[in-house]
Every structure is written in structure tokens, then in C-alpha cells.
Amino acid sequence: MPHELSFRLNDESINLDDFGPTDTLLDFIREKKNLTGTKEGCNEGDCGACTVAIGELDKGELTYRPVNACIQLLGMAHGKHIITVDHLSAEGDTLHPVQDAMARLHGSQCGFCTPGIVMSLFCLHEDQTDPATRETVNTWLAGNLCRCTGYRPIVDAALESCFGSKAPFAHPTSELSSIDPAKSLFTGTDEAFFAAPATLKEALDLYAKHPDVTPVAGATDVGLWVTKRLDELPKILYLGRILGFSDISETGDALTLGAGVTYEAALSHLAKFDPDIKELISRIGSRQVRASGTIGGNVANGSPIGDTPPLLIVLEATIELQSVSNKRSMPIEEFFIEYGKQDRKVDELLTSIRIPTLKPGEHLRCSKISKRFDQDISAVMAAFKITLNGGAIETARVAYGGMAGTPKRADRAEQLLQNVSITDESAWSPAIAALSEDFAPMSDMRASASYRMTAAQNLLRKALLEIGGVSSGETRVTQARPGDLEAAE
Ligand SMILES: Cc1cc2nc3c(=O)[nH]c(=O)nc-3n(C[C@H](O)[C@H](O)[C@H](O)COP(=O)(O)OP(=O)(O)OC[C@H]3O[C@@H](n4cnc5c(N)ncnc54)[C@H](O)[C@@H]3O)c2cc1C
Ligand code: FES
Ligand code: FES
Numbered sequence: 398m399p400h401e402l403s404f405r406l407n408d409e410s411i412n413l414d415d416f417g418p419t420d421t422l423l424d425f426i427r428e429k430k431n432l433t434g435t436k437e438g439c440n441e442g443d444c445g446a447c448t449v450a451i452g453e454l455d456k457g458e459l460t461y462r463p464v465n466a467c468i469q470l471l472g473m474a475h476g477k478h479i480i481t482v483d484h485l486s487a488e489g490d491t492l493h494p495v496q497d498a499m500a501r502l503h504g505s506q507c508g509f510c511t512p513g514i515v516m517s518l519f520c521l522h523e524d525q526t527d528p529a530t531r532e533t534v535n536t537w538l539a540g541n542l543c544r545c546t547g548y549r550p551i552v553d554a555a556l557e558s559c560f561g562s563k564a565p566f567a568h569p570t571s572e573l574s575s576i577d578p579a580k581s582l583f584t585g586t587d588e589a590f591f592a593a594p595a596t597l598k599e600a601l602d603l604y605a606k607h608p609d610v611t612p613v614a615g616a617t618d619v620g621l622w623v624t625k626r627l628d629e630l631p632k633i634l635y636l637g638r639i640l641g642f643s644d645i646s647e648t649g650d651a652l653t654l655g656a657g658v659t660y661e662a663a664l665s666h667l668a669k670f671d672p673d674i675k676e677l678i679s680r681i682g683s684r685q686v687r688a689s690g691t692i693g694g695n696v697a698n699g700s701p702i703g704d705t706p707p708l709l710i711v712l713e714a715t716i717e718l719q720s721v722s723n724k725r726s727m728p729i730e731e732f733f734i735e736y737g738k739q740d741r742k743v744d745e746l747l748t749s750i751r752i753p754t755l756k757p758g759e760h761l762r763c764s765k766i767s768k769r770f771d772q773d774i775s776a777v778m779a780a781f782k783i784t785l786n787g788g789a790i791e792t793a794r795v796a797y798g799g800m801a802g803t804p805k806r807a808d809r810a811e812q813l814l815q816n817v818s819i820t821d822e823s824a825w826s827p828a829i830a831a832l833s834e835d836f837a838p839m840s841d842m843r844a845s846a847s848y849r850m851t852a853a854q855n856l857l858r859k860a861l862l863e864i865g866g867v868s869s870g871e872t873r874v875t876q877a878r879p880g881d882l883e884a885a886e
Contacts, residue, residue, distance in 0.1 A: 402584060402591075403576050404474040405569045406430065407484035414584055416471055418591040418633040419623045423447045423466035426481055434483040434512050435466060438542075440624045442468045442617060442686060443772065445541035448513035450520050451688075452478035452568065454578075459568045462661070462688035463520040465540070468620025469689065470613065472584070472591035473635055476576040478569055482512040485519060493566075495519050498558035504551040506543065514541045514551055517684065522559040529560035539771035540683025578638065589631040593638045597719065600639055600746060605721045608743045610634045614657055615689035617682065618698050636746070650754055656693030656747045663692055670712070670754065671761040677704060680765055683772045696729065697747045699739040699803065702775050702843075706733065706804035707796040708763050711782040714752045718745045726751075736802030758791070759784050760881045762860035766799075766852050768843070775799050776844035779856040783819070783864050790814050793828075797853055799843070800836040807835040810857065819865040822858075829854045 402413045406426070416425075423440075426432045426449070438446035447467040451474070452459040459478060466479075485493040492500065495518040505511040517537055527533040534555040535548075543551065582593040592610075594600040604610060610632040613619045622628040636642055642657035645666055652666055660681055668675035681687055681704050695703045696716065710730045717726045718741060729750070732740050741747070755761060763780040767773035778798035784791045793814035795807040813828035838849035859872050864881045 402472055402475050402582060404476060405478040405572055406474075407432075407480060408567070408569070410572060411474075413471075416584065416591070418470070418472070418585060418589055419628075419630050420471040421467060421620070421624065422449070422469040422471050422474055422479065425471045426466060426479070432481050432483045435481045435516075436509055436512055437467060438509070438513075440467045441621050442682070443540075443542070444510070445513040445517065445683070445685060446510055448516040448541065448685060449482075450480040450516055450523070452480065452573075454570065454573050457570065457574070459570055459573070461520050461523045463517045463537075463540070463685050464689050465620075465685045467624060468616055470591070470616055470620065470623075470633065470635070472582065472593060472633065473613070473616065473637060475582050475593055475638065476573060476578060478573060480516070480519070482515055485515065493519065493522075494558040494564050495522055495554070498554035499551065502550050502554040502557065504554040506545040506550075510541060510543050514538065514543065517541050518555050518559055520684075521555065522563065523566070525560065525563060529556060531556065534559070536679065537684050540685040579640065582635075582638070591633045591635065593635040595638055595640055597639050597642065597746075597748065600634060600636060601719060601721045601744070603634060604744045604746065607632050607634075612636055612697075612746060614691040614694040614697075615659060617686050617690035618694060642748070652752045652754065654692055654750045654752070656697070656749055657691055658693070659689060659691050660687035667752075670752075671763075673761060673763045674708065677708065677763050677765055680767075680771065681705075686772075692750060693747050696732065696750065697739070697741070699733055699737065701736060701801060701803050702778065702799045703804065704765060704775055704778050704798065707778050707780040707798045709750065709752065710796040710804060710806060711761070711763075711780040711794040712752050712755075713782075713794070714750055716747055717749045717751070718742075719748045720745045730796070730804075730806060733803035733805070755782075756784075758786065760864045762863060764856045764859070766844075766856070774843065777849050777852045777856070778804075779853060779860075781857065781860040781864075783814075783861070785819055785864070788818055788820055790817050790819055795857060797836065800838045800849060800853055805836070807832055807857075809834045819861065822862070822865075825858065825861050829857055832857065 436446035438444035442465045448463045449466045450461040451464050452461045521537045534552045581595040611630045612634045614636050642655045644655045646653045664678045695705045714729045715726050760783045765775050766777040780796050782794040793811045798804045809831040810828045817824045838846045840846045
């Protein structure tokens with residue numbers, strides 16, 4: 398593998414063969430390059446003060462996304478273009494339209510959060526795919542916290558500057574094209590290194606040789622182990638450059654996501670399954686977290702409060718794992734053995750997730766309960782797939798996060814829902830009550846055990862009501878959707 402990290406930082410080519418495996422992009426920008434416009438606030442992906450734009454080549458074009466530089470590892474920048482706020486104003490006195498509007502419309506207040514806000518809006522300005530609405534702007538700013546006078550002037554500035562014609566901005570497409578995506582990156586020694594292999598074979602060989610390596614996909618979990626837990630992680634295996642690892646394939650009967658597919662890339666494909674999934678994915682972290690974080694990482698970390706596992710369990714997803722000598726697949730629910738323990742051998746990588754599409758008669762609902770609407774971890778995450786035969790429930794798959802040490806199905810409730818009428822609310826009561834046999838949730842700072850149980854029961858009732866035909870006008874505050882039976886008429 399070649400031994401040099403190469404990327405563009407603003408208008409400079411960076412080539413490094415000596416850097417720490419867990420050095421962060423933010424520390425490099427601020428401390429090595431003295432570009433102090435990019436701020437450090439929380440250092441854990443929450444506040445957005447450190448937001449930079451990362452450009453990646455896709456079919457010869459550079460696409461920019463906002464990311465939190467505090468939890469990106471420096472080596473992950475290989476082959477990419479990083480734009481910091483300092484560069485937007487580098488052209489003499491000419492401000493970028495986003496900066497100009499922020500200044501004129503008083504969108505800059507304490508000033509500390511402003512650089513990150515400007516970079517998120519710069520990416521929105523570059524993107525130009527979403528409609529010019531306050532809702533769009535709010536979504537793009539969900540990962541940028543402003544706690545002083547509020548967002549109104551910031552949103553006004555965004556509406557004025559982010560839509561319509563694009564300001565010219567130099568894109569170093571040819572410079573980045575010269576960094577061969579088929580060439581692997583390895584810097585360091587056998588004891589401490591950052592490796593970014595270009596093929597799965599190389600990644601698996603390296604894992605077999607170094608079973609103590611830390612695989613990294615989007616680093617939205619691993620980054621915090623570095624910045625908050627202060628873990629020493631001497632060996633990093635970055636998976637984001639493996640050819641094919643981020644592929645998405647849709648066949649008639651299934652959607653298959655490579656383990657490196659980000660939330661952002663998966664969104665439009667998963668949204669086709671059901672509107673609830675679109676809403677769920679849009680509420681995972683922030684734009685910055687969704688641009689880096691992967692569904693594979695959400696599964697591999699085995700957290701009991703990850704948002705996608707309950708959904709993938711009810712959808713009957715299967716995962717594929719590979720090591721140098723073996724390839725196997727399993728229903729995703731079997732992967733989660735107990736708290737902190739997954740069915741993954743020490744040299745295996747999760748390579749893909751296969752999600753069967755919904756068949757006629759199958760109805761899906763999912764709900765996330767968290768203290769804040771945006772950028773918050775679930776207290777309870779619920780997913781339901783109900784198969785109807787006429788007016789009766791033929792089978793039910795019910796799974797929760799936040800209710801046990803792993804994401805888990807509600808076996809007893811599922812049994813009691815079988816052959817029950819979907820329109821007779823009293824017939825569901827035994828199943829709803831049985832959730833207290835299926836789960837003994839714990840109390841923590843997110844929710845008490847009794848809150849979790851009550852929420853879980855009410856979410857099941859709500860899903861059944863909606864599938865049975867009650868309009869979501871009666872069950873939801875945020876999103877209107879007709880009840881399934883009503884929609885079928
Ligand atoms: C501000 C913030 C908000 C967040 N909000 C949410 C939220 O709303 N909902 C939610 O569920 N999560 C949330 N998270 C957590 C995190 O974003 C997700 O768990 C994410 O899916 C992790 O994916 P990643 O690619 O970043 O994983 P990484 O951090 O790269 O890795 C996570 C773990 O999986 C392992 N791993 C990754 N890929 C593989 C693979 N292919 N094979 C084997 N092991 C692998 C790593 O070694 C590590 O143990 C949030 C995180 C932050 C920082
Ligand atoms: S410093 Fe707060 S998100 Fe990075
Ligand atoms: S701009 Fe910094 S708190 Fe509002």
C-alpha cells in the first residue's frame with residue numbers, strides 16, 4: 398500500500414506520511430494549519446461549531462456535504478476536498494453570498510457558532526436539490542446549535558442566499574482525480590497505523606493480521622471514543638475507501654446496502670418502503686451525522702438504542718459477514734446476542750445488509766421517542782410490520798430499541814396479535830399488556846422504566862390504530878398520512 402495521505406485543504410494540496418491514527422481533522426485544521434475560523438465546541442458531533450464542507454468525487458463531479466471535523470479522523474480525508482470557513486472569504490473583500498446574507502440580515506450573533514452555520518449553509522447552497530422552504534433550512538441547520546437570540550435571522554439569510562443561482566466556486570476536480578481510488582493508503586508501523594484499503598481482500602487480510610485493529614466507517618461513534626473517552630486506538634482500519642463497500646442495489650424483492658452506505662445515501666432508497674422510514678432516518682443525528690454515519694456502523698456497534706436495528710429486524714433483514722476464510726449471513730436479529738456482545742468474530746467485517754421489500758398485505762410503522770425532535774438519541778424506538786389477511790392480523794413483527802440490553806422482538810405480544818381483528822381495539826389489549834412480559838426496561842437519564850413501558854405500549858396501539866384505518870390526524874402531530882385501510886379504498 399502507498400504510504401501517503403493526500404487531500405486538498407481549501408486551495409492547498411496536502412501530502413502527509415506522518416500523522417497519528419486518531420488525529421482528528423479539526424486538530425489538523427486548527428493546530429497544524431492555524432485555520433482557526435473553524436471552532437471547537439462540544440468535540441462530540443453535537444454543536445456544529447466545527448462544521449467543514451467535504452467534497453467527494455462522484456462520477457467526475459465534486460459533491461459537498463457538511464461534516465463535524467471534531468469527530469472525523471484525519472486519514473478519512475484521503476482523496477477529498479476540505480473547505481473551511483476561512484477559504485470562503487479568501488477572495489479579497491468579496492464575501493460568499495451566504496456570508497453576505499448572514500451579515501446583512503443579522504444572522505451572526507455570538508459569532509462562535511457562525512462559522513459552522515455558514516459552512517452548513519454553504520453546502521446547502523452548493524446542493525440546490527431541496528425546495529426553498531424554511532423546513533429545508535431547518536433540516537440543514539439541525540446540527541448547528543445557536544443558543545443566543547435564535548434562528549429566525551439565520552433562516553432568513555439562508556432563504557435569501559442558498560437557493561437559485563449558484564455562486565462560482567473553484568472545485569479542484571482535476572487535482573483530486575489524480576489521487577487513484579484503486580490505491581490503498583497505509584501510514585505508520587505494524588504497531589500503530591492508519592490503513593484505508595481499496596479492496597475488501599486487503600481489508601480482510603489486514604484484519605486477520607491485526608485482530609486488535611479498530612474498524613471505522615463514518616466515525617460518528619468511534620470519533621467520540623477518541624475525543625471523549627480518550628481511548629488509545631493505535632490501529633485504525635478505515636473502510637470508507639473499499640471499492641463496492643458503499644454500493645446500493647435494488648432488485649424487485651430486496652434492497653441491498655453495502656455496509657459503508659451512509660444514512661444520507663440510503664435515505665431515498667429506504668423512503669420508498671414507507672413514509673415512516675423517511676421520517677425516522679431524517680431524525681437520526683443531524684445532516685452532518687447522516688453524511689458520515691453508516692447503517693452498517695449502527696448495526697455493528699450493537700447499541701440497544703441504535704435507531705435502525707428494530708426497523709431492520711421487523712423488515713426481516715439479513716446481514717453478511719466476511720473474514721479471510723469465511724463468508725456467512727444471518728437474520729439481523731440473531732446478531733445481537735446480549736448487551737455489548739454481537740455475533741461477530743474478531744476478524745470479521747460486516748459487509749452488507751439485505752432488506753426484503755414489503756409484500757402486498759404487509760404494513761409498516763416505526764416511531765422514535767426522544768427528548769428533542771432533532772439530534773437526539775432514542776429513549777424508545779419501535780418498529781412494527783403487520784401482515785393483514787382481510788381484516789385480520791395474519792402475522793405481526795414487533796421490535797423495540799431502548800427496552801432491553803439489545804434491540805429485541807416482542808415475542809409474546811407478536812403471538813397474541815395473531816388472528817386478531819385489526820379494527821377491534823379491545824382485541825389488541827392482551828398483546829399490548831404482554832409487552833410487560835417481553836421487556837423489563839431500565840431507568841436512566843433518558844427515561845424511567847415505567848415511561849418506557851407506557852410509551853412502548855402506546856406506540857403499538859397507535860400503529861395498530863393507523864393500520865386499522867384511523868387517520869394520522871388523530872394520532873400524530875407532525876405528519877399526516879391516511880390509515881392503511883383508508884388508503885387502500
Ligand atoms: C451527534 C450524534 C448524534 C447521533 N444520533 C444518533 C441517532 O439519532 N440515532 C442513532 O441510532 N445513532 C445516533 N448516533 C450514533 C451514530 O451516528 C450511529 O451509531 C452510526 O450509525 C454509526 O455509524 P458509523 O459509520 O459512524 O460507525 P463508526 O463510528 O465508524 O463505527 C461504529 C462501530 O461499528 C464498528 N464498525 C463499523 N463498520 C463496521 C463494519 N463494516 N464491520 C465491522 N465493524 C464495523 C466500529 O468498529 C465501531 O465499533 C449519533 C452520533 C452522534 C455523534
Ligand atoms: S465541536 Fe461541536 S460538533 Fe464538533
Ligand atoms: S450564534 Fe452563537 S449562540 Fe447563537
